[in-house]
Structure formats: C-alpha cells, structure tokens
C-alpha cells in the first residue's frame with residue numbers, strides 16, 4: 454500500500470455499534486441525553502436539558518475523533534488482541550490469515566486486506582512447500598501435499614518471528630511501504646502481519662502467535678468445483694481431490710477442533726465483497742479497541 458496511506462474511515466454503522474456497546478467507553482464520554490424522569494428525579498428547565506443534550510453530542514463527537522485517531526496507533530496491550538512486546542518496546546498486532554480449505558478464497562480475500570490495512574505484510578504458507586522430490590508418496594499412491602510434513606514449517610515460523618522482531622525492517626526488505634519517516638518501529642505505529650495458508654492451526658508453534666484466527670470454509674461440491682479450475686505448479690493427478698485433499702482437510706479440521714483452537718469461521722460461499730467487508734470491519738473494530 455502507498456506510504457502514509459491510512460485505514461479508510463470507519464463506516465458510521467461501526468461507530469454507532471461501538472458507541473452502543475457496553476464497556477466501549479462511550480458511555481463515560483457521553484452522558485445520557487435522555488431527560489430524567491420518575492421518582493426522585495429533579496425537574497429541570499428546557500434550557501438545562503438542551504445544554505445537557507448539546508454536551509452529550511459534543512462528547513460523542515470527541516469520542517469519535519479519538520477512535521479515528523486511534524487507528525494509526527499501536528495496540529498498547531489492553532485488548533483482546535495479543536500484542537508482541539517481544540524483543541522490542543513496541544506492541545504490534547498480528548493477524549492470521551484466513552486459514553481455509555483449499556480454494557476457499559483465501560488468496561482473494563488476503564490480497565484485498567493487505568491493500569487496505571496499514572503497514573501490512575503477508576506470509577504465504579504455500580511459499581514453504583518442500584521441493585517436489587521431497588514430498589512423500591502415500592500408501593494411496595498420491596504425493597502427500599496436504600500434510601505438515603510437506604512444508605518447511607520451521608522456516609515459516611522463523612519468517613514470522615523476523616517480522617515480530619522488526620516489522621519495519623521486514624516490510625522494507627519485502628518491498629512494503631511503511632509509514633513515512635519510520636526508520637524503526639515507533640510506539641504509535643500499528644503493524645499488521647497477515648499469514649495465509651491451508652494448515653496453520655495444526656502447528657502448535659504458530660497457533661499461539663495469532664491474535665485473530667479466521668477459518669474460511671466452503672462445502673465439498675463447491676470446493677471440488679473450484680479446485681478443478683486451478684493450475685498449481687504441480688498439477689493435481691486424477692483422483693487427488695477425493696483421495697487425498699478432501700480427507701486431509703477433514704482430518705486436520707477435526708484435529709483443530711478437538712484441540713479447541715479458537716477461530717472465527719467464515720462462510721466461503723459469501724461473495725468476495727461480503728467476506729472482505731466482514732473481515733475488514735472485524736479487524737477495524739479490534740484496532741479501534743486497542
């Protein structure tokens with residue numbers, strides 16, 4: 454994304470939702486504009502009520518400005534998001550990617566998110582596939598692409614850790630523009646890492662690094678249809694989907710659920726725009742709450 458680009462303005466709906474939600478802090482900033490009534494209430498003049506209403510409107514406006522101003526600030530360790538003080542004095546937000554079934558639309562969604570989010574880098578799990586001659590052939594006769602052993606997961610975790618250590622250096626070395634003038638992370642900067650892949654939540658050293666975990670899934674028929682239109686660097690041999698890809702997907706999903714990994718499920722049958730809006734708003738809300 455271009456240097457200095459900001460997170461687009463928060464949709465008004467979001468601000469209102471936030472303002473209405475308990476514990477958002479809005480109640481404190483905006484005293485109730487409702488006239489008091491009932492037993493024990495004080496009878497007040499119209500002018501007094503008008504002054505109170507005007508005060509509440511002004512307080513609401515100040516609160517909104519604070520939220521908008523917060524967008525470019527780092528999460529300072531308060532919220533439901535995990536922050537990374539590790540190795541530096543800076544907090545950062547690490548977002549996992551839509552981990553999903555193959556062809557769930559993860560790349561499509563990720564590409565839109567990384568354009569819209571500030572100081573945002575991405576790590577693709579597919580970049581860590583081992584060379585083809587190191588992929589084992591199973592008893593079923595298929596090369597076992599859809600298992601953790603087909604990936605160099607240690608290298609992947611090292612890459613994520615390099616970002617955690619110094620997101621600005623990481624961004625620069627990967628050609629991502631960061632907030633202008635940042636020679637090193639500043640405490641007011643928010644840095645985001647999106648990690649996208651199909652086997653993220655079955656590898657313990659990675660699971661705990663995420664602040665938010667999305668899981669994008671599509672049903673069997675749609676998945677098979679989309680997969681049949683794809684050309685991977687190593688093309689699928691006949692029968693791979695039913696003989697290996699789908700059974701491995703079910704197995705890994707069950708293992709993830711049995712371990713109680715906390716994920717936000719996304720319906721991959723939704724349109725590209727719906728998915729993008731849902732995830733972007735979700736992330737945006739979390740940033741607002743930092």
Ligand SMILES: Nc1ncnc2c1ncn2[C@@H]1O[C@H](COP(=O)(O)OP(=O)(O)OP(=O)(O)O)[C@@H](O)[C@H]1O
Nearest residue numbers: 554555556557558559560561562679721723724725
């Ligand atoms: N929301 C959507 N609705 C319909 N089709 C979609 C949607 N998102 C993506 N697609 C299409 O599905 C196919 C797979 O999308 P994409 O490459 O984003 O999936 P993926 O999960 O990254 O797959 P893989 O990891 O196997 O490469 C593409 O042809 C893409 O255009």
Ligand SMILES: NC(=O)c1ccc[n+]([C@@H]2O[C@H](CO)[C@@H](O)[C@H]2O)c1
Nearest residue numbers: 555579582598599651685686687698
């Ligand atoms: N990217 C590759 O080299 C490659 C080779 C063979 C199969 N795949 C498939 O990619 C999907 C994950 O994105 C998995 O379902 C693999 O089967 C990828």
